[in-house]
Amino acid sequence: MSKPKINAETWVGLYAELSAYVENKCYPNRITHDSNGSRTEESEDDFLDIVDTVETIMHTYLKKEQD
Numbered sequence: 001m002s003k004p005k006i007n008a009e010t011w012v013g014l015y016a017e018l019s020a021y022v023e024n025k026c027y028p029n030r031i032t033h034d035s036n037g038s039r040t041e042e043s044e045d046d047f048l049d050i051v052d053t054v055e056t057i058m059h060t061y062l063k064k065e066q067d
Contacts, residue, residue: 003063011064018058019051026050 006014023032023046032043039047058064 003061005063005065007065011058011062015051015054015058018054019047022050022054023047 023043027043027046030043031040032047033039
């Protein structure tokens with residue numbers, strides 16, 4: 001079975017949405033961004049770990065189109 005192809009823009013949007021959802025579920029009361037909109041140091045490493053995991057799962061079922 002071939003994997004559905006997802007364009008790069010959709011790929012990024014999908015992993016960003018899924019990662020934010022997972023982060024909110026794992027850390028529901030955590031402040032993730034400061035007043036300037038920058039990610040807090042406390043949340044940065046956790047979010048990057050979540051993104052890596054989400055992308056690994058996505059690669060299992062989807063294929064990212066190359067530009």
